[in-house]
Amino acid sequence: MPNERARSARTAMAGSNTEAMIIEVTRGDMVESRHRAHIAIVDPDGKVVQVWGDIERPVYGRSAIKPLQALPLIESGAADRFRVSVAEIALACASHNGEPRHVELVTAWLARIGCSVADLECGSHAPLHESSVEALIRVGRKPDATYNNCSGKHTGFLATARHLGEPTAGYIRYEHPVQQRILGALEQMTGMRLGNAPRGIDGCGIPVIGIPLANMALAMARLADPDPHVPAARAAAAKRIIAAMASEPFLVAGTGRVCTKVMETVGAKVVLKTGAEGVYTAALPTLGLGVALKVEDGASRAAEVAMGRVLQHLKLLNADEEKVLADVLTPPIRNRVGREVGCIRPAAAGAS
Amino acid sequence: MPNERARSARTAMAGSNTEAMIIEVTRGDMVESRHRAHIAIVDPDGKVVQVWGDIERPVYGRSAIKPLQALPLIESGAADRFRVSVAEIALACASHNGEPRHVELVTAWLARIGCSVADLECGSHAPLHESSVEALIRVGRKPDATYNNCSGKHTGFLATARHLGEPTAGYIRYEHPVQQRILGALEQMTGMRLGNAPRGIDGCGIPVIGIPLANMALAMARLADPDPHVPAARAAAAKRIIAAMASEPFLVAGTGRVCTKVMETVGAKVVLKTGAEGVYTAALPTLGLGVALKVEDGASRAAEVAMGRVLQHLKLLNADEEKVLADVLTPPIRNRVGREVGCIRPAAAGAS
Numbered sequence: 001m002p003n004e005r006a007r008s009a010r011t012a013m014a015g016s017n018t019e020a021m022i023i024e025v026t027r028g029d030m031v032e033s034r035h036r037a038h039i040a041i042v043d044p045d046g047k048v049v050q051v052w053g054d055i056e057r058p059v060y061g062r063s064a065i066k067p068l069q070a071l072p073l074i075e076s077g078a079a080d081r082f083r084v085s086v087a088e089i090a091l092a093c094a095s096h097n098g099e100p101r102h103v104e105l106v107t108a109w110l111a112r113i114g115c116s117v118a119d120l121e122c123g124s125h126a127p128l129h130e131s132s133v134e135a136l137i138r139v140g141r142k143p144d145a146t147y148n149n150c151s152g153k154h155t156g157f158l159a160t161a162r163h164l165g166e167p168t169a170g171y172i173r174y175e176h177p178v179q180q181r182i183l184g185a186l187e188q189m190t191g192m193r194l195g196n197a198p199r200g201i202d203g204c205g206i207p208v209i210g211i212p213l214a215n216m217a218l219a220m221a222r223l224a225d226p227d228p229h230v231p232a233a234r235a236a237a238a239k240r241i242i243a244a245m246a247s248e249p250f251l252v253a254g255t256g257r258v259c260t261k262v263m264e265t266v267g268a269k270v271v272l273k274t275g276a277e278g279v280y281t282a283a284l285p286t287l288g289l290g291v292a293l294k295v296e297d298g299a300s301r302a303a304e305v306a307m308g309r310v311l312q313h314l315k316l317l318n319a320d321e322e323k324v325l326a327d328v329l330t331p332p333i334r335n336r337v338g339r340e341v342g343c344i345r346p347a348a349a350g351a352s
Numbered sequence: 353m354p355n356e357r358a359r360s361a362r363t364a365m366a367g368s369n370t371e372a373m374i375i376e377v378t379r380g381d382m383v384e385s386r387h388r389a390h391i392a393i394v395d396p397d398g399k400v401v402q403v404w405g406d407i408e409r410p411v412y413g414r415s416a417i418k419p420l421q422a423l424p425l426i427e428s429g430a431a432d433r434f435r436v437s438v439a440e441i442a443l444a445c446a447s448h449n450g451e452p453r454h455v456e457l458v459t460a461w462l463a464r465i466g467c468s469v470a471d472l473e474c475g476s477h478a479p480l481h482e483s484s485v486e487a488l489i490r491v492g493r494k495p496d497a498t499y500n501n502c503s504g505k506h507t508g509f510l511a512t513a514r515h516l517g518e519p520t521a522g523y524i525r526y527e528h529p530v531q532q533r534i535l536g537a538l539e540q541m542t543g544m545r546l547g548n549a550p551r552g553i554d555g556c557g558i559p560v561i562g563i564p565l566a567n568m569a570l571a572m573a574r575l576a577d578p579d580p581h582v583p584a585a586r587a588a589a590a591k592r593i594i595a596a597m598a599s600e601p602f603l604v605a606g607t608g609r610v611c612t613k614v615m616e617t618v619g620a621k622v623v624l625k626t627g628a629e630g631v632y633t634a635a636l637p638t639l640g641l642g643v644a645l646k647v648e649d650g651a652s653r654a655a656e657v658a659m660g661r662v663l664q665h666l667k668l669l670n671a672d673e674e675k676v677l678a679d680v681l682t683p684p685i686r687n688r689v690g691r692e693v694g695c696i697r698p699a700a701a702g703a704s
Contacts, residue, residue: 025629025650028552030562032412033629033650060384123688137489148688200380201693210382277377277385297649298377298385336475336500341553 020053021309023295023302027333027342034347035302037278039293039310042217044229046191049289050313055217058198058210059294063095064275065211066153067241067283068189068219072181073156074237078163082113084156089241090248091152095274097254098127098147105251106151113159120145121172122154122204129254150204152251157206172205179207186211188230189219203276213292216281220290224271224283242283245271258304258328262311265324270316278303287314301344304328309346372405373661375647375654379685379694386699387654389630391645391662394569396581398543401641402665407569410550410562411646415447416627417563418505419593419635420541420571424533425508426589430515434465436508441593442600443504447626449606450479450499452487457603458503465511472497473524474506474556481606502556504603509558524557531559538563540582541571555628565644568633572642576623576635594635597623610656610680614663617676622668630655639666653696656680661698 020036038053048055061068070092073079079089088109096102110116124145126133136143145151154171157178161168164177171178187194190211198210211219223242226235245252249263252273259272269286278295280303291310295302308329311317322329333342372388390405400407413420422444425431431441440461448454462468476497478485488495497503506523509530513520516529523530539546542563550562563571575594578587597604601615604625611624621638630647632655643662647654660681663669674681685694 027412027560029550030410030412030552032552033648035649058382060379060382121689123690125688134489137486138492140490198381200382200384201687201691203687203693205687205689205691208379296385297387297651297654299649299651302649335553335555335557336477337473337557338475339553339557341555 018051018053020296021306022347023305023344024347025301025333025342025344031347032342035278035299035306036296037293037302037306038213038296039291039306040213040217041289041291041310041314042214042221043289044218044221044225046214046218048214051214055213057212059213059216059279059292060200060202060208060210060277061216061281061292062202062208062275062277062279063150064273064279064281064292065186065216065219066095066150067093067223067245067271067273067281068186069153069182070156070241071185071189071234071237072178073160074240075185075233076160076163076181078160079240081163082159084109084159086244087248087251088152088155089244090251092156093241093245093273094152094252095128095149095259096152096251097129097132097257098143098149099129099132099254102152102251102254103146106146106155109152109155110146110158113155113162115155115158115162115168117144117146119158119168120148120151120154121170122148122150124148129256148204154204174199174207183207183209185234186219188234189222190215191218213294216292217290220281220283220292221288222290224285224290225288242271242285243268245273258307261328262308262325265321266311266317270311272307274300274303276300280304280307282307282310284314284316287316289314301331305331305344305346370403370405372648373658374699375657375696376699377653377685377694377696383699384694387630387651387658388648389645389654389658390565390648391643391658392565392569393641393643393662393666394566394573395641396570396573396577398566398570400566403566407565409564411565411568411631411644412552412554412560412562412629413568413633413644414554414560414627414629414631415502416625416631416633416644417538417568417571418447418502419445419575419597419623419625419633420538421505421534422508422593423537423541423586423589424530425512426592427537427585428512428515428533430512431592433515434511436461436511438596439600439603440504440507441596442603444508445593445597445625446504446604447480447501447611448504448603449481449484449609450495450501451481451484451606454504454603454606455498458498458507461504461507462498462510465507465514467507467510467514467520469496469498471510471520472500472503472506473522474500474502476500481608500556506556526551526559535559535561537586538571540586541574542567543570565646568644569642572633572635572644573640574642576637576642577640594623594637595620597625610659613680614660614677617673618663618669622663624659626652626655628652632656632659634659634662636666636668639668641666653683657683657696657698
């Protein structure tokens, strides 16, 4: 059983690297703030390749597991039935900025499945992208649910329910078949039973399930390198999801976002997905590995730097890519007039 | 020497409570994220009354020490010369929201000292208050430096320089007499030499100095209860600062802000000041105590909850006040449709 393999691999690692990765925020002469990142790098058999900190404690994957939550959209046949495009699959996996292209694509997709913004149960929030916020305010419009960073994922859920003839109302509830199918996919991909796992409700209303980072990374490894670790239909779905994200980095996040910048720079060898509260995942098809990390305090700024450090550690970035991504790997801190006054960086090994 | 007294008091405390205060962010069945708060509660003699975590490591006080940085405005005679009002003293200590009243008062004060927005070296940023941001966008205006949350502090700096006939240009530089006077006041109030302390540059361009929380709390205790711990002119200035902040809680922060809510609710027994990167201070005149805390990872959400817990620990809130401040003491986490899905709270003692 995959879960048992993962567990024994983890046991073999015990004591080899139990310190969290420290991410420092510097200012002038000293380190001003410190974050602790817990990180698992796992292969599709469940072998733990590298660990920082505690990878056994349950973590809510939040939006970082959207690529896994998109599996039923494809497996169910809904994607083929509704001629879902590569762009739309990328949006189903996105935490998008609410920029015009994101919103237009989601709106058109909703219409094609016979739904509208009124069917989205994710609620609304101001776009993550500043000038898109300003554009709405200038014309006196409130953002509707299509602007929610999760609107693509929710449209994918609606498409699956429509295809299978299920009621769309209540599709965000744990008991709804849409969420139960996702739970089943998560169980197979993570190699663990999740019926009794801790759970709660995400910002967009759907269930969140507590999953150890080791198992979350296993699921990402299987997404990256599915054969022969998952059934054929699921493997095909995994490949379509990874290909869609890699080919549409803008749709997965947007202008200025780390997921987008990294995927635009390094291409299909790294498929990244951020989540709220300091979670970050990566599927690494060329290495056949999955990564899942959680910053203990929930800070995205540290999760981004920790993920950059992992990519460097795995030698996935060449010198040119490191140069292009310098502001992602070690983001400068600037004061209000733009002067560089510090940075965010991984601490030297052994720092605490 | 106060510093030595503080040091020996701290030594006596060693081992009694060296764990940081843990602030938990819950969601559904489990704790999703965790913060560590280091906290010192000190009396004006330097006796450490209570400690959580490490109070010896230098911390940048950021905006949480604005009340100390306002001392020279009054001591120098600038406040009397320019008939600086109670409201303006509160603004000198503020991290204000950039709401219309904040901006109007700062603009008028600048004019009265013969300066204008062009003399402010703090840079600009969008107001912290959302509907004030929207109001600016609607009329197509960019925020100028009066909207900077630090504009009152900077106007106080300019007033002091004007009064003493110093050049106003460059008043944010470490070497400028404005900053050197502040350094001198900080040394006396914290009871330690700061010439070799670690330093950097704040968001608003002025120097930040690394100060152990024990000494920062000592300075706040002396601000709260200055006689006979500080010279008479400084004691008088301290009393004016504390009285101004207590009487103008809106000006110190603004709509919806924790500093404002707490001071409006409990009155003059608690004078609070937040700072960037998870710093928070309090001067407690009725107890004759000072508090300084720093959340290791820099999160304001945890600093606010830790400060609330300190006020409860010191029995400064009665049952009615705790009820009014429930959303400050244990802030609910809501999803996008407003449903309560978790909260931020101090962990039970002994949790880690």
